[in-house]
Amino acid sequence: MFNPILNTFISVIDCGSFTKAAEQLNISTTAIMKQMNTLEKHLNLKLIDRTPTGVRYTQAGKIIYRDAKFIIDYSKKSITEAKAAASDDGIVFRAGTSKLAPARAFMDLWYQVSPDFPENKLQLVSFEDDTQGLLPEIKKLGEKFDFLVSICDSEKLLSMCRCLPIGNYKEMIAIPKNHPLAEKEMLYIEDLHGKNLMIMSEGISPVHDKIREDFQKNHPQIFLNDIPHNYNLSVFQRCINTKSALLIPECWKNIHPDIISLPVYWDYTVPYGILYSSNPSESVLNFIKAAENLLS
Incomplete structure (x- = not known):
């Protein structure tokens, strides 16, 4: 649903060099450079400044970098939702994910616990980080999301939901x-x-x-x-x-x-831990109990 070269562009900027990006993506440095040249030619924009110490984005590249991440996240969300809609059997767990609240820790746990829930499916729900931080999203637990991963040392945050400590x-x-x-x-x-x-x-x-x-x-x-x-x-x-x-x-x-x-x-x-509603559904509670047993 999106040009896969955007993933390469993001890796180049995040790594700060073609060589490091090549190592991360397991392809040659030459292939990385060709992809960047192709992307710049396709967009008719200079996206990267090449210097002896590495690479960084231009002003135009900064905008493409920002929006490319959104496009990729949105595409993944769309595909996930489409797959969930294609099969309405079982319960769908919705895990929120954003830059400040990445769902990686939940995913790691899900893959270990999911064999105990063969009828359940997982849907990642991307959201933009609010200017007020994560608190507005926590209010949506049980409605928009079933789970969020977050740092959990704030009394205000913990008063709004339940938390399963992970690490x-x-x-x-x-x-x-x-x-x-x-x-x-x-x-x-x-x-x-x-x-x-x-x-x-x-x-x-x-x-x-x-x-x-x-x-x-x-x-x-x-x-x-x-x-x-x-x-x-x-x-x-x-x-x-x-x-x-x-x-x-x-x-x-x-x-x-x-x-x-x-x-x-x-x-x-x-x-940090997994946040879930103060009034969780039975299926959410069953997942949390299974996760607790795995972590204990």
């Missing part, structure tokens, strides 16, 4: 590619001294509150800038525009092509 993401530091720390492969906390760090406002996330307390007590040289709400895509744009560091979970490490994410020498993690 913990490592906390990382995201920075723009032109940040002074961008050449490093891993950070010490001291590397952040004299730098601006974006962190959730006090009282939203217990994990961020703990990190805030640590930094205020032991690393006052780090300048903390509050994020006054839950994360949304505008937060990452602010990170780029202000050339600030940003505290993120590892599941978002590839969320923006102009941002790189670095591990840190610390033990901070944030819990």
Whole structure:
């Protein structure tokens, strides 16, 4: 339903080089370059700037990159819905997925549990990340979605639904590619001294509150800038525009092509899990029980 070369273009931008994209896609570098030339010729646009240190998108390429992801996600959603409509036997579980709430962790669990639910089918429901973060989508659990995967250390979030804990993401530091720390492969906390760090406002996330307390007590040289709400895509744009560091979970490490994410020498993690309605259906409860047994 879409030109598959778009997938190659996205990989090139995400990887920052033809060679790395070739390794990711398991094809030759020459084939990658030919596909990019074909795409640029087909669109009559220059999409990529080629430099000695790698590649990055042009202004035109930035727009194509953004919309290509939407086109691919929408196409996958359309095919999934069509397949579900073609067979109305059994129960369809609907799992929401977006940039900030990827369904990969749910999919991994589904493939292990699904043999116990041979009559059930899975439908991925793509959605755009709201300016208010994930909270508006959580209100739709039981209606638009049956399941969402999310970080689950917010009392407000957990008051709106039930949660099956799955594990913990490592906390990382995201920075723009032109940040002074961008050449490093891993950070010490001291590397952040004299730098601006974006962190959730006090009282939203217990994990961020703990990190805030640590930094205020032991690393006052780090300048903390509050994020006054839950994360949304505008937060990452602010990170780029202000050339600030940003505290993120590892599941978002590839969320923006102009941002790189670095591990840190610390033990901070944030819990994540499967969210489902406070008033779940019997089929949803049966799935959750099976998942609990698998995880225990």
